[in-house]
Amino acid sequence: MNTKxxxxxxxxxxxxxxTAQAQSPRPPQIQSPVVHPDRRVTFNFKAPNAKKVELxxxxxxxxxxxxxxxxxxxxxxxxxxxxxxxxxxxxxxGVGIADPVNQELFPNERFKASLxxxxxxxxxxxxxxxxxxxxxxxxxxxxxxxxxxxxxxVYTPPGYREGKKKYPVLYLVSGTTDTEExxxxxxxxxxxxxxxxxxxxxxxxxxxxxxxxxxMGTPPPMSPQAAEMYQVFNEExxxxxxxxxxxxxxxxxxREKRAIAGFSRGGGQSLFxxxxxxxxxxxxxxxxxxxxxxVFDKYFTSAAADPKATNKKLKLLWLGVGxxxxxxxxxAEFDNYLKGKNxxxxxxxxxxxHTWMNARHYLAETLQLYFK
Amino acid sequence: MNTKxxxxxxxxxxxxxxTAQAQSPRPPQIQSPVVHPDRRVTFNFKAPNAKKVELxxxxxxxxxxxxxxxxxxxxxxxxxxxxxxxxxxxxxxGVGIADPVNQELFPNERFKASLxxxxxxxxxxxxxxxxxxxxxxxxxxxxxxxxxxxxxxVYTPPGYREGKKKYPVLYLVSGTTDTEExxxxxxxxxxxxxxxxxxxxxxxxxxxxxxxxxxMGTPPPMSPQAAEMYQVFNEExxxxxxxxxxxxxxxxxxREKRAIAGFSRGGGQSLFxxxxxxxxxxxxxxxxxxxxxxVFDKYFTSAAADPKATNKKLKLLWLGVGxxxxxxxxxAEFDNYLKGKNxxxxxxxxxxxHTWMNARHYLAETLQLYFK
Numbered sequence: 001m002n003t004k005x006x007x008x009x010x011x012x013x014x015x016x017x018x019t020a021q022a023q024s025p026r027p028p029q030i031q032s033p034v035v036h037p038d039r040r041v042t043f044n045f046k047a048p049n050a051k052k053v054e055l056x057x058x059x060x061x062x063x064x065x066x067x068x069x070x071x072x073x074x075x076x077x078x079x080x081x082x083x084x085x086x087x088x089x090x091x092x093x094g095v096g097i098a099d100p101v102n103q104e105l106f107p108n109e110r111f112k113a114s115l116x117x118x119x120x121x122x123x124x125x126x127x128x129x130x131x132x133x134x135x136x137x138x139x140x141x142x143x144x145x146x147x148x149x150x151x152x153x154v155y156t157p158p159g160y161r162e163g164k165k166k167y168p169v170l171y172l173v174s175g176t177t178d179t180e181e182x183x184x185x186x187x188x189x190x191x192x193x194x195x196x197x198x199x200x201x202x203x204x205x206x207x208x209x210x211x212x213x214x215x216m217g218t219p220p221p222m223s224p225q226a227a228e229m230y231q232v233f234n235e236e237x238x239x240x241x242x243x244x245x246x247x248x249x250x251x252x253x254x255r256e257k258r259a260i261a262g263f264s265r266g267g268g269q270s271l272f273x274x275x276x277x278x279x280x281x282x283x284x285x286x287x288x289x290x291x292x293x294x295v296f297d298k299y300f301t302s303a304a305a306d307p308k309a310t311n312k313k314l315k316l317l318w319l320g321v322g323x324x325x326x327x328x329x330x331x332a333e334f335d336n337y338l339k340g341k342n343x344x345x346x347x348x349x350x351x352x353x354h355t356w357m358n359a360r361h362y363l364a365e366t367l368q369l370y371f372k
Numbered sequence: 373m374n375t376k377x378x379x380x381x382x383x384x385x386x387x388x389x390x391t392a393q394a395q396s397p398r399p400p401q402i403q404s405p406v407v408h409p410d411r412r413v414t415f416n417f418k419a420p421n422a423k424k425v426e427l428x429x430x431x432x433x434x435x436x437x438x439x440x441x442x443x444x445x446x447x448x449x450x451x452x453x454x455x456x457x458x459x460x461x462x463x464x465x466g467v468g469i470a471d472p473v474n475q476e477l478f479p480n481e482r483f484k485a486s487l488x489x490x491x492x493x494x495x496x497x498x499x500x501x502x503x504x505x506x507x508x509x510x511x512x513x514x515x516x517x518x519x520x521x522x523x524x525x526v527y528t529p530p531g532y533r534e535g536k537k538k539y540p541v542l543y544l545v546s547g548t549t550d551t552e553e554x555x556x557x558x559x560x561x562x563x564x565x566x567x568x569x570x571x572x573x574x575x576x577x578x579x580x581x582x583x584x585x586x587x588m589g590t591p592p593p594m595s596p597q598a599a600e601m602y603q604v605f606n607e608e609x610x611x612x613x614x615x616x617x618x619x620x621x622x623x624x625x626x627r628e629k630r631a632i633a634g635f636s637r638g639g640g641q642s643l644f645x646x647x648x649x650x651x652x653x654x655x656x657x658x659x660x661x662x663x664x665x666x667v668f669d670k671y672f673t674s675a676a677a678d679p680k681a682t683n684k685k686l687k688l689l690w691l692g693v694g695x696x697x698x699x700x701x702x703x704a705e706f707d708n709y710l711k712g713k714n715x716x717x718x719x720x721x722x723x724x725x726h727t728w729m730n731a732r733h734y735l736a737e738t739l740q741l742y743f744k
Contacts, residue, residue: 029482049465051421093421097469100483103551110401112470112484128521133512138556140505149500161620179475184510248533 040079048072057088083120107181126188131198132158155207168257175264180211261285263359287362290334317345320362324353411452420444429460455492461485479553498560503570504530527579540629547636552583633657635731659734662706689717692734696725
């Protein structure tokens with residue numbers, strides 16, 4: 001890429017028998033992040049010409065400045081940091097960038113960030129443990145709604161390939177500016193499920209993760225296209241995603257073996273698609289999301305008109321939100337609205353905000369409930 | 373992440389019924405890259421505090437400066453650019469970064485870059501076309517060699533899931549600083565194969581893409597660990613990767629249905645593993661790589677001692693390199709060495725250098741030869 005990278009590549013891709021450069025001194029490669037045993041973390045970043053480098057991280061309340069050494073390597077050590085997997089990036093003279101030497105990327109449409117994993121005393125639920133592993137498959141299906149080929153990620157549990165049985169299926173939708181990869185990379189859905197299945201705390205299931213952004217390009221958020229987004233997603237879900245999954249994977253078509261859940265916008269999409277289609281979904285999870293009473297009244301007349309019938313169909317309507325979430329107030333109002341309508345649901349209010357740490361937490365909670 | 377991103381998320385993840393902010397003006401989101409019909413390309417990048425922003429791209433001979441407008445958005449329009457998929461990044465005050473708003477990332481251990489696709493008059497071989505699509509599966513296996521869980525990507529051709537037949541298998545290894553994802557994301561192996569299979573130009577096959585970097589951490593390139601890297605990769609290949617693939621996928625175990633190929637370091641690894649193990653591989657591809665005569669003489673005594681037997685076993689030994697590749701001279705010497713040893717092989721010398729455009733080109737050429 002740039003000359004420095006190419007020089008680096010040229011040097012280190014020389015095969016083993018070429019030894020002419022063996023003695024030439026070579027600066028040590030930068031490592032970042034470095035997680036210390038006491039859970040402090042050092043971040044290193046080379047930028048000799050930068051005026052100001054800050055660390056932006058979801059375990060920090062405010063950005064923290066890095067300090068540069070004479071070689072132009074900026075560093076900061078923070079913490080101890082509580083065990084979790086956190087998004088972070090460097091803000092270099094005002095521009096947020098991913099950590100160049102960290103392979104763990106946070107997939108997003110609009111910005112680039114990285115992930116740092118702080119282990120606890122016990123292996124975390126999202127960590128890679130010595131248990132049988134499922135797979136994540138990247139599939140490509142033709143969307144009639146958007147008339148183009150779209151990506152879809154599908155988790156299959158350990159043993160899926162050699163087996164013959166059918167599995168329940170969770171449709172799991174990510175949030176605004178997330179991509180179809182975010183539940184995999186930042187949500188770690190595969191490792192969480194591998195671990196929960198090994199511990200017999202979750203039912204082996206298939207998880208289909210669509211790309212929830214149904215807007216071609218990026219229309220303004222309150223434009224008519226955006227206002228139609230929930231309905232457009234429903235169309236995609238029922239005309240594109242479900243048929244693809246059911247044609248290509250051994251999934252049950254029983255409504256009691258189908259769940260839909262999502263984070264942020266994906267939570268709204270899941271509520272919208274799920275409550276409107278109780279003939280198709282018996283399990284619904286809303287992670288850091290809500291619907292307004294207006295939307296509920298307008299689109300869910302049948303669900304609201306006969307709460308008894310609705311409650312009978314709903315095996316689980318689960319809502320989770322953090323107290324510091326900027327959507328907390330609306331989520332609490334939605335919760336109250338459901339209570340007023342006598343629609344049974346389960347609520348979890350946690351610490352924290354509109355973060356992927358909470359998204360993962362809610363996912364892990366509900367994976368232990370679905371299909372039981 | 374940083375405050376601006378969070379503000380953006382907050383705004384655009386409000387559900388459709390919240391319209392209070394509908395009238396508040398909102399700056400248009402930056403689009404980058406923008407490919408024009410005449411194949412010029414505009415790159416846009418917001419960095420109000422940057423002193424200097426350059427475009428580094430594999431279609432440019434030297435970095436080109438972007439110019440800033442009064443809002444701090446830097447732009448450049450280049451080209452027309454020849455049809456291909458190119459890596460590029462922005463060099464911001466000396467630091468190379470991926471395009472923040474481009475989802476197409478170039479996977480790499482040590483730097484972050486993006487990809488821009490310039491279409492031609494005809495759909496390119498790596499483009500998403502209206503043909504049946506295979507899948508890319510992310511698998512996780514336990515490496516005895518490195519005593520940890522490692523990733524492996526596996527392409528399965530269209531129709532694989534519903535079928536029962538066994539397929540030939542190509543082990544495809546990427547280069548230094550590449551990751552297990554680079555052949556997927558930058559190599560587009562899945563779309564190339566989907567298209568070649570649809571055109572009946574390639575045999576439906578499975579492609580297994582390991583993470584070729586066998587060095588724990590990043591030892592200096594000429595250290596003993598690095599020198600042992602080829603042999604360590606062989607161990608991983610035969611004790612970890614092949615057994616995993618053969619246990620989990622319907623692949624033939626016939627040597628004539630097994631190929632190994634790679635780019636750069638992965639090409640060296642493929643030559644090393646392949647020629648040493650002609651009982652396991654009948655097809656070997658070296659893309660922009662070589663072995664030194666010293667290595668060949670030391671490790672391939674049997675292959676060199678009886679070229680007639682070697683030629684009989686080798687269905688294909690294929691070498692491709694670009695005239696501008698910094699390894700061209702060594703690759704040409706290797707070619708001559710093979711000629712001197714009477715070991716039959718096919719050579720392709722192209723324009724261009726040590727690039728992923730050439731890697732993809734060589735892949736596409738050889739996919740039409742393997743297993744025929």
